[in-house]
Amino acid sequence: MNRVAVDALGGDRAPGEVILGALDAVADGIDVVLYGPGGLDTQGLPLVETTEVIEMAEKPADAVRAKPDSSLVAAVRAVAERDADAVVSAGNTGAMLAAGLLHLKRLSGVMRPAIAVPIPTRQGPSVLIDAGANADNRPEHLLQFAHMGAVFCRELLDVGNPQVRLLSIGEEDEKGNQLTLEAHRLLREDDRLNFGGNAESRDLLRGASDVVVTDGFTGNIALKLLEGTIRELLDALRDEITATPRGKLGGLLIRPAARRLRARLDPDTYGGAYLLGLRGLAVIAHGNSGRTAIANAIRLAARGAEHRVVDRLSERLPERVRV
């Protein structure tokens, strides 16, 4: 039985939606413990009382040190102290990363933790890694990200022999910047990876590969561009449609189709970003996560604990990544 520690105060819609999402996960048989202030109405869920809160705008590293008894830090510490098997928060991403590094610590052999985000493509999820844990990376980091992404894909998304591609400015092997050209060579030489060469960003939403590897700066730019473009485009379409009576009628008729598309593209479907490379599984849900997103994040955290993703990462990384 795996236990998931949930930061009851993380995210814009906490604690209300967090508690509802946690209840949904509990209904699936998951063991959830909330971390939050005493007196919180948890609707019967177990609560570990904490006294502090980390706000979204705080400087991560400072906040994590200054507020050891915040709901976020206490939930992360619960995993470090084996009181829980995974942690979920929709709070400050940087604080989760800082708390993870401080309390969970890196897995042996891991140079840099990375954020893995499942992108909802037509062919199913495509894992983008690193989506922003790092600002600057070296080629050997990208090789580790490839392995972490492959383990994530196999264990959590049930993809047999996941294909890994490297995000670059052309599909040809010789296209790229210094970082990707060198990373390409490392990926190509590693015969335990199913490496499919470079992928172009234009194919990201179409499903370029099971795993798309990139540095944290480029990955963060790509992820936010994808999210922002989807939102802006759907908003612009709605504005154009509602500008005429004919369009308005058409809009009513296509509403179910638009809803299906929105549901597929909604980041909530997969529940969040996975912080990989630490001695414990941490899931960062979107800041505006609602009930469904929180429930999905908890489900995937529990599944990760069940599949012992951290052990799988630990087994795979130190023996193979020697660069």
Next chain:
Amino acid sequence: MNRVAVDALGGDRAPGEVILGALDAVADGIDVVLYGPGGLDTQGLPLVETTEVIEMAEKPADAVRAKPDSSLVAAVRAVAERDADAVVSAGNTGAMLAAGLLHLKRLSGVMRPAIAVPIPTRQGPSVLIDAGANADNRPEHLLQFAHMGAVFCRELLDVGNPQVRLLSIGEEDEKGNQLTLEAHRLLREDDRLNFGGNAESRDLLRGASDVVVTDGFTGNIALKLLEGTIRELLDALRDEITATPRGKLGGLLIRPAARRLRARLDPDTYGGAYLLGLRGLAVIAHGNSGRTAIANAIRLAARGAEHRVVDRLSERLPERVRV
């Protein structure tokens, strides 16, 4: 009277659509000369005969040297030799860059040419620079790109005091990688720029700024991601809509609205990418440019020549960029 040299064989739909686009530009009073093989039916437009062709898949630098009498290289040389004031091609982007560096050469003081692309946002065009002329950049390159983008914006898009922002992974000054942190400092210190700080990629299509500065790798990833996401999303929506009879009817009713949106987002509206920093104006139209795109690219090239964009760049860069 400014003359535009047009590569009649550039692009997937050449020469047919190129000639039609050129005819439209001529109807606006622009002086166009085509570069292409003898015997080409130019519908009366003047032709300078060339004997070679550079294909899309050829290695740019090699092709440019091996085929000095290709339509692309000859059209670029026409600008170098003052037979024309600007050049337009929908052919191989890398070959245009290589031919530009070889025959037009860099403007004095310019470290690296850059590609400027107008992104069609709700608030009008936003210029992304560099969109892929460079794979690796240094901070001082980004400072030059900022100035080139500002000149482009003022002279070609009629924006009075263009705001410049730096693409990064957070709006806060301290968010970024080593390159953007240092570039941020240079941009901030340059009091002749209207610098608005960092911009996030999620706001790119919404209109983050008049000019968005980035390195060529990140800019190329961003541009292709934007284009690919728009295409994939509109395709996915059409598939969802046509999956049911109700949706199909709605689809008919919203068609004008969808067309308006597609027209606004169509890269053809602005005609292409501008290669800045050379001793001559070069415009790279999209590989699949049709008549309208080619005509718009020629119009903007003529406008650039009229506004003496190259002289404006030359005046502005050497005196101010000392890093």
